């Protein structure tokens with residue numbers, strides 16, 4: 765399978781790219797400063813990616829940042845920035861990828877635990893994750909040509925210790941579990957699902 769991983773130099777994307785490569789995928793590693801350049805907040809840049817890389821079976825997105833601030837400190841612009849960076853950018857990848865990937869291909873997005881489990885300072889992230897997961901339900905149901913669309917929603921990663929203090933009491937997720945969840949989304953039959961890990 766030919767699989768584009770966007771965010772492939774990140775904590776999640778690197779693990780996913782390595783896991784899929786070890787399973788025989790031809791992995792295209794994309795990010796703003798990576799092997800293949802793309803900025804998912806820029807629709808023209810996403811279009812350029814799908815023009816330059818053809819015959820794609822699967823797309824994985826693991827990019828997007830959100831502000832972590834207490835509820836009373838979050839501004840309208842903070843919510844807008846979370847939505848633009850994490851939600852709208854991944855929706856834009858779906859919007860463009862469904863016209864380009866092969867019949868029966870798949871698109872896997874990344875949300876996160878905060879849509880189901882609150883922490884202090886997590887409201888903007890929760891909003892972005894929840895919107896993305898709701899989008900996936902209907903987008904998958906309406907997707908043409910047998911294309912599958914899912915989200916993976918990880919808890920905090922073992923490999924992201926900078927976040928562990930913030931996620932007190934959470935059970936950090938191993939690289940192996942991340943690799944398994946994204947492999948299920950990419951190679952399995954599920955669609956319209958948020959795979960929690």
Ligand SMILES: NC(=O)c1ccc[n+]([C@@H]2O[C@H](COP(=O)([O-])OP(=O)(O)OC[C@H]3O[C@@H](n4cnc5c(N)ncnc54)[C@H](OP(=O)(O)O)[C@@H]3O)[C@@H](O)[C@H]2O)c1
Pocket residue numbers: 770771772773774775776777794795796797798802803804805826827828829830850874875876877917918919920921924927
């Ligand atoms: N780490 C965790 O514990 C965790 C847990 C649950 C959910 N998540 C979510 O998973 C996603 C990825 O997290 P992460 O920890 O892997 O992040 P990360 O380590 O900061 O990596 C982000 C990746 O995305 C790329 N990227 C950033 N902005 C981009 C853009 N506009 N266009 C294209 N590529 C871009 C980065 O490379 P360039 O700088 O080269 O663009 C990098 O490859 C985030 O949405 C995060 O909320 C993370």
